[in-house]
Each structure stands twice: as C-alpha cells, then as structure tokens.
Amino acid sequence: xxxxxxxxxxxxxxxxxxxxxxxxxxxxxxxxxxxxxxxxxxxxxxxxxxxxxxxxxxxxxxxxxxxxxxxxxxxxxxxxxxxxxxxxxxxxxxxxxxxxxxxxxxxxxxxxxxxxxxxxxxxxxxxxxxxxxxxxxxxxxxxxxxxxxxxxxxxxxxxxxxxxxxxxxxxxxxxxxxxxxxxxxxxxxxxxxxxxxxxxxxxxxxxxxxxxxxxxxxxxxxxxxxxxxxxxxxxxxxxxxxxxxxxxxxxxxxxxxxxxxxxxxxxxxxxxxxxxxxxxxxxxxxxxxxxxxxxxxxxxxxxxxxxxxxxxxxxxxxxxxxxxxxxxxxxxxxxxxxxxxxxxxxxxxxxxxxxxxxxxxxxxxxxxxxxxxxxxxxxxxxxxxxxxxxxxxxxxxxxxxxxxxxxxxxxxxxxxxxxxxxxxxxxxxxxxxxxxxxxxxxxxxxxxxxxxxxxxxxxxxxxxxxxxxxxxxxxxxxxxxxxxxxxxxxxxxxxxxxxxxxxxxxxxxxxxxxxxxxxxxxxxxxxxxxxxxxxxxxxxxxxxxxxxxxxxxxxxxxxxxxxxxxxxxxxxxxxxxxxxxxxxxxxxxxxxxxxxxxxxxxxxxxxxxxxxxxxxxxxxxxxxxxxxxxxxxxxxxxxxxxxxxxxxxxxxxxxxxxxxxxxxxxxxxxxxxxxxxxxxxxxxxxxxxxxxxxxxxxxxxxxxxxxxxxxxxxxxxxxxxxxxxxxxxxxxxxxxxxxxxxxxxxxxxxxxxxxxxxxxxxxxxxxxxxxxxxxxxxxxxxxx
DNA sequence: ATAGGGTTAG
Numbered sequence: 001x002x003x004x005x006x007x008x009x010x011x012x013x014x015x016x017x018x019x020x021x022x023x024x025x026x027x028x029x030x031x032x033x034x035x036x037x038x039x040x041x042x043x044x045x046x047x048x049x050x051x052x053x054x055x056x057x058x059x060x061x062x063x064x065x066x067x068x069x070x071x072x073x074x075x076x077x078x079x080x081x082x083x084x085x086x087x088x089x090x091x092x093x094x095x096x097x098x099x100x101x102x103x104x105x106x107x108x109x110x111x112x113x114x115x116x117x118x119x120x121x122x123x124x125x126x127x128x129x130x131x132x133x134x135x136x137x138x139x140x141x142x143x144x145x146x147x148x149x150x151x152x153x154x155x156x157x158x159x160x161x162x163x164x165x166x167x168x169x170x171x172x173x174x175x176x177x178x179x180x181x182x183x184x185x186x187x188x189x190x191x192x193x194x195x196x197x198x199x200x201x202x203x204x205x206x207x208x209x210x211x212x213x214x215x216x217x218x219x220x221x222x223x224x225x226x227x228x229x230x231x232x233x234x235x236x237x238x239x240x241x242x243x244x245x246x247x248x249x250x251x252x253x254x255x256x257x258x259x260x261x262x263x264x265x266x267x268x269x270x271x272x273x274x275x276x277x278x279x280x281x282x283x284x285x286x287x288x289x290x291x292x293x294x295x296x297x298x299x300x301x302x303x304x305x306x307x308x309x310x311x312x313x314x315x316x317x318x319x320x321x322x323x324x325x326x327x328x329x330x331x332x333x334x335x336x337x338x339x340x341x342x343x344x345x346x347x348x349x350x351x352x353x354x355x356x357x358x359x360x361x362x363x364x365x366x367x368x369x370x371x372x373x374x375x376x377x378x379x380x381x382x383x384x385x386x387x388x389x390x391x392x393x394x395x396x397x398x399x400x401x402x403x404x405x406x407x408x409x410x411x412x413x414x415x416x417x418x419x420x421x422x423x424x425x426x427x428x429x430x431x432x433x434x435x436x437x438x439x440x441x442x443x444x445x446x447x448x449x450x451x452x453x454x455x456x457x458x459x460x461x462x463x464x465x466x467x468x469x470x471x472x473x474x475x476x477x478x479x480x481x482x483x484x485x486x487x488x489x490x491x492x493x494x495x496x497x498x499x500x501x502x503x504x505x506x507x508x509x510x511x512x513x514x515x516x517x518x519x520x521x522x523x524x525x526x527x528x529x530x531x532x533x534x535x536x537x538x539x540x541x542x543x544x545x546x547x548x549x550x551x552x553x554x555x556x557x558x559x560x561x562x563x564x565x566x567x568x569x570x571x572x573x574x575x576x577x578x579x580x581x582x583x584x585x586x587x588x589x590x591x592x593x594x595x596x597x598x599x600x601x602x603x604x605x606x607x608x609x610x611x612x613x614x615x616x617x618x619x620x621x622x623x624x625x626x627x628x629x630x631x632x633x634x635x636x637x638x639x640x641x642x643x644x645x646x647x648x649x650x651x652x653x654x655x656x657x658x659x660x661x662x663x664x665x666x667x668x669x670x671x672x673x674x675x676x677x678x679x680x681x682x683x684x685x686x687x688x689x690x691x692x693x694x695x696x697x698x699x700x701x702x703x704x705x706x707x708x709x710x711x712x713x714x715x716x717x718x719x720x721x722x723x724x725x726x727x728x729x730x731x732x733x734x735x736x737x738x739x740x741x742x743x744x745x746x747x748x749x750x751x752x753x754x755x756x757x758x759x760x761x762x763x764x765x766x767x768x769x770x771x772x773x774x775x776x777x778x779x780x781x782x783x784x
Numbered sequence: 785a786t787a788g789g790g791t792t793a794g
Contacts, residue, residue, distance in 0.1 A: 373791040
C-alpha cells in the first residue's frame with residue numbers, strides 16, 4: 001500500500017485499503033496519512049475528499065489524531081483549497097510546523113502575502129520556530145509585498161537559526177532582496193553562499209533584470225557559466241530578456257546557442273523570450289521563424305509577435321496575427337489591446353483606435369490602467385483631446401504613467417494651464433511626479449510660448465532635487481530655439497554638456513534650430529565642425545537639419561553641398577533643400593528639385609507643397625503656383641492646409657490680384673489667420689487699396705497671435721503698409737507676453753525685416769532699435 | 785525557491 005502511494009497509484013491504494021477493511025483487518029491512522037500523502041503527490045482532490053469522509057466516519061480517534069489532522073491541512077493546502085484547509089487548520093489543537101508551513105505556503109501561492117506573514121507571526125507567537133520549508137515562503141511574501149524591513153528581520157532570523165547554509169533559504173533571500181529593489185544585498189547573499197545552484201544564480205539574474213540593471217544581469221550570466229553551473233530555462237529566458245532590453249544582439253544570439261547546446265527544452269516561455277529578443281533587436285524574420293516552429297503557443301507568444309509587428313509599423317501584419325490568434329481560439333487580453341492601441345496611436349488611425357476602444361469596453365479591459373493609458377494616448381495623438389480627457393476621467397485607478405499620458409497630451413497642444421492643473425491634481429491624489437511629468441510640464445509652457453514659465457519650472461525641478469535627463473535638456477534646447485531664444489538654447493546646450501550629458505541626435509537638431517533662429521552661420525558652422533571632429537555619423541535627420549541650417553542662415557551653396565553628399569536621401573531632406581531654394585528666391589531650382597524627387601519615386605507630402613508654393617509666391621510665378629495647387633489636390637489627394645492657402649493668397653496679392661485672393665479666402669474651409677490677413681494688408685498700399693487697408697488693419701489687430709512667429713508676421717505686415725502705430729502696438733504686446741523682439745528670424749526673415757524697416761520710417765524710435773539689432777545680426781553672419 | 789508580453793516625455 002505504501003509503495004502504491006509513492007508510485008502515484010493512489011486509486012489502487014484506496015481500493016486495497018477498502019479490501020482490508022472488508023476483511024476487518026486493523027487499520028491505523030498512519031495508513032490514512034499515507035493515503036492522503038499519495039493524494040498530495042497526485043493533487044487528487046476528489047479521492048482525498050473521499051478519504052477525508054472515511055476518516056470522519058471512523059470517529060474522533062482518527063479525526064482528532066495530530067498526524068492525520070496535519071496531513072489533511074497539507075492535503076487541502078496543496079490542492080489549492082484554502083477554505084477547507086483554513087477551516088480544518090483553525091480547529092487543530094496542536095498546530096505544528098508542518099501544518100503552519102502548508103497554510104503559509106498556500107497563502108503564498110495564492111498571492112495572499114499579508115495573510116502568509118500574519119500566519120508566520122502567529123506561528124512564532126505560539127513558540128514554534130520556522131524551518132527550511134517555511135522560510136522560503138515567508139521570504140517570497142516579503143518580496144511580493146516589497147516589505148524590505150520585514151525581509152531583513154527574517155534574514156536576521158535565518159542567520160540566528162543557522163539556516164543560511166540551506167540553498168532553498170539562501171536562494172529565497174536573493175530573490176527577496178531582488179524583488180525589494182535591493183540588488184546589492186541580493187548580490188551579497190549570493191556571494192556568501194558556499195555552493196550556488198542554478199536557482200540562486202537565476203534569482204540574481206532576474207533581480208537585476210527586474211530592476212533595470214540589464215548589463216549586470218548579463219555579467220552574472222557569464223559568471224554563472226564560468227562556475228560551470230548548467231543554465232535552465234529560467235536562466236536563458238531572463239538572460240534573453242536582458243539582451244532584448246539592451247538590444248544586445250550578440251549576447252542574445254549566444255543565449256539562444258547555449259540553450260540549443262545545453263539541450264534545453266523549448267517551452268512556451270523560452271520560445272516567447274526568443275521572439276521578444278529577436279523582435280526587439282529588429283530581426284523580425286528570426287522571431288517569425290521561432291514562432292512558426294513552436295508547438296504550443298499561448299497569449300503571450302502571440303502578443304509578442306503582434307507587438308513586434310506593431311513596433312515596426314506593420315499594423316496590417318499585426319492585425320492579421322490577431323485574426324489568426326482568434327482562429328486558434330485564443331482570446332485577446334489587455335496586453336494585446338494595449339499593444340494595438342499604441343500602434344493605432346503611432347499611425348494616427350482614429351478609425352481602428354475607436355474600434356479598439358469599443359472592444360475594450362465590451363470586454364472589460366478598461367479596468368486595466370495600462371490599457372486606459374494606451375487609449376488616452378491614441379485619442380490624444382489623433383487630435384481628440386476631449387475624448388482623451390473623458391477616458392482619463394472615467395478611469396478609477398490612475399497611475400503615474402496614466403497621469404503622464406494626459407499631461408503629455410496637454411503639453412503637446414501647449415495647453416499649459418490644463419497641464420499645470422493636472423500636475424497639481426496628481427500630487428493631491430498622492431502620485432508624485434517623476435522626471436517625465438516635469439518634462440511634459442516644461443514642454444507645455446514652451447509650446448504655448450511661455451518661455452519664462454518654462455524656465456521657472458526647470459529651476460523648480462532642480463531645487464526639488466529632480467535630476468534633469470537628456471529629454472529635459474533637449475526639450476529646453478529645441479523649445480527655446482523655437483520660441484526665438486536661440487542664444488539661450490545654445491547656452492543650454494553647453495550647460496547640458498557641463499552636466500555630463502552627451503549630445504545626441506535630438507539635441508544636435510535642436511541646437512541647429514537655434515542657429516537658424518539666431519541666423520548665426522558662424523555657430524552653425526562651428527556645430528558642423530563639432531560633428532565632424534567627433535566623427536558623428538551624418539545621419540539623415542542631422543543632415544536634413546544641416547541643410548536647413550545652411551539654407552536659412554544664408555549659405556545656400558553649403559546647403560547644396562551637404563545635400564549632394566547624402567547617398568540615400570529621404571523626403572525630408574528634399575523638403576529642406578526646396579525650402580532653401582525658395583528662401584533664396586530660386587523658384588526655378590526649387591521646382592526642378594520638386595520634379596526630381598517625384599522622378600526618384602518619392603511621394604511629395606504637404607510640406608513639399610508648402611515649400612514649393614512658397615517658392616512660387618516669392619518669385620511671383622502665378623501659373624506654376626496654381627498648377628502645383630491643383631496637382632496637390634487632385635493627384636496627391638492632399639487636403640490643402642491653411643499654410644497652403646496662405647501661400648496662394650500671398651502669391652495672388654503680391655501679384656496684385658486681390659480679387660482672386662479674396663475669392664480663394666471665401667472658399668477655403670479655414671478662418672483667415674495672421675499670415676493671410678498680413679499678406680493681404682502688405683499688398684494694399686502698393687496696389688492703392690486704402691479702404692481695404694483700413695479694414696484689414698482692424699481685422700488683423702483683433703487676431704490673437706499664438707506664437708512669436710505670428711507676431712512678427714503681423715508687425716511686418718503693418719510695417720509694409722507703413723502703419724507704424726500698429727507696429728508699435730504689436731511690439732508692445734510682444735513685450736507684455738515676454739516674447740522676443742526679433743524672434744525666429746532666419747536669414748531671409750532678417751533680410752525682409754531689414755528691407756521693410758529701411759523702406760519705412762527710419763525716424764521712428766522702434767524702427768531705429770530694430771534696425772540696429774538687425775544690422776548687428778547681419779554683421780555677425782558676414783552678410784555681403 | 786527562480787522565468788516570458790503591453791502604456792508616458794524631446
């Protein structure tokens with residue numbers, strides 16, 4: 001009977017005992033104990049219950065036997081039946097270490113860590129000392145709750161009891177410290193272990209990965225190899241996770257090879273880790289091949305491939321995988337939807353985004369904050385801020401990332417007041433902001449032109465001890481540059497380097513933008529030199545910014561040289577060069593390049609058309625401009641933006657065809673903005689339309705410019721019309737809003753402003769001041 | 785005793 005129990009043939013054992021009973025043989029309590037143990041091995045809940053019933057029938061001598069009572073508690077606990085286990089346990093008079101271990105272990109497995117620790121306390125209060133079986137569970141509970149203080153007390157107890165030498169206990173200590181974020185203590189425990197098995201090493205690797213210390217995880221993996229400990233699935237899985245997070249191609253590939261060499265079984269878990277690794281390092285074909293060779297796949301496996309496709313913008317493939325997943329009778333979970341929503345956000349696909357949102361509502365996935373964040377972000381990126389806000393408000397739980405998502409949405413739009421409210425609100429609701437929250441808040445002010453407020457927030461952030469990161473610096477640099485504070489942007493770039501932060505692509509682009517705003521060819525050249533000296537690869541985004549910088553700072557030849565140097569051009573660099581030609585009044589070259597990019601197989605976008613139309617406007621090429629406009633609408637299906645209309649209005653009014661310009665304005669689906677009214681006004685005096693000038697002048701003053709560029713356009717328009725009082729008013733308004741007097745001027749803008757003011761009333765004090773500043777600027781850039 | 789996937793900022 002004993003051997004039957006141990007061999008896992010519990011039913012035969014039960015039958016044998018029944019036969020013995022029929023023959024009236026004496027059966028002691030220990031027999032039932034063994035039967036129950038057999039049920040524990042096989043997790044045979046049903047059989048065990050029948051045995052329990054027989055025990056009860058045999059009366060108190062059996063049912064109240066300490067050994068049997070303990071076995072019953074253990075049996076129900078191991079079969080994950082907390083109700084039965086707990087109620088029996090409460091009735092046990094003599095609670096021993098074994099039954100305590102079973103109950104604590106059950107609570108642990110069920111994730112009831114607080115209950116597990118309460119049990120542990122009660123056990124100690126009853127004078128029982130924990131053993132090697134209880135301690136790992138207690139430590140797991142501490143780790144799960146991240147209760148480091150209790151964890152340390154238990155560590156002390158481990159040492160006092162002399163259990164430190166047990167690999168189970170020591171491994172659990174490593175795991176506990178890792179889960180509590182104390183990786184150094186985990187490492188100390190690992191180093192102090194006389195012998196380390198795979199679990200101990202694995203716990204350390206996992207600890208590092210879970211705390212974002214991926215390099216350390218990789219180092220520990222190689223240490224483990226040097227010690228000759230065979231890796232397990234857990235080892236490889238976690239190692240691949242670290243490699244994926246770092247994009248460490250060689251390490252991850254080696255991990256795959258080691259798994260094959262060591263003959264590690266390809267489980268769903270391991271396969272999923274491989275798919276994750278390969279898709280994160282951009283080898284989606286490898287991920288696909290692992291996927292196709294996996295025999296069993298679960299939701300995680302499918303989600304990973306879907307996420308792989310989503311990350312490279314292959315939304316159709318991702319959706320196709322979803323379809324296939326459904327055919328396999330697997331249900332989408334919150335991870336599937338969060339991944340999809342993020343892809344819809346990136347591709348600005350409102351239609352699919354809404355469908356996804358509906359799916360979440362129907363399937364109760366909106367209870368997951370991560371899903372809510374992805375929905376809010378999708379609506380925000382699709383320019384539906386109202387929907388984003390409603391979804392945000394309706395979420396019961398709000399974590400830091402959800403707050404940050406909403407904050408970023410307002411920041412993007414420059415709704416700095418709303419962003420600030422949210423920033424206070426989150427703190428009232430006990431969610432402390434992190435560096436990302438601060439960055440968004442600063443961006444919100446910069447995007448609304450409130451430069452002083454942005455700088456103030458940066459100082460507040462520093463004084464509260466929040467460390468600015470690379471994004472903070474680049475937000476400031478490009479924000480200052482865009483707001484016309486080019487000089488401060490460059491100073492910030494220097495401060496960033498002094499703070500020990502190395503410039504990256506985004507910061508270089510930002511500081512080149514600052515050169516454009518200062519019209520400083522000198523600093524721009526210096527930066528170009530810096531890039532060459534540090535042998536920074538001229539990536540297409542940087543080359544595009546360089547072309548833009550040279551063109552806008554007045555060196556069109558150098559712009560063309562950089563442009564010609566780049567082998568595999570993309571549309572943005574063509575756009576920058578076209579804009580460069582347009583700025584220099586070289587409409588013929590601009591249009592030639594436009595035809596060239598079409599021949600190269602590129603599809604011109606709305607920016608291409610804005611620049612090409614701008615070129616036509618400058619050169620007063622009416623028929624070419626109209627042709628482009630028609631081409632854009634009918635052949636390229638581009639909805640003309642207000643900028644496109646602006647170029648056309650400017651072109652028509654410069655050519656004196658104000659009637660046609662007005663006709664166009666009356667048909668466009670936008671309210672005329674500063675640029676449009678400005679270009680009409682600028683043309684009035686030259687074409688002798690005094691009444692119209694009066695009317696436009698009043699209309700223009702009613703508009704509230706939302707950025708410094710529009711203020712400049714407004715002041716230029718008034719200047720061109722010779723209306724100096726209005727110029728003064730606009731400049732005063734700018735002063736009140738803390739905006740720069742000469743904001744965002746490129747070389748061409750400087751030239752334009754200069755011409756305007758030279759042609760105007762030089763005796764006007766405002767004019768004099770501006771003239772001097774401009775002249776200095778022009779000298780600085782060695783204007784010929 | 786240890787393991788795989790998703791959301792936010794320039």
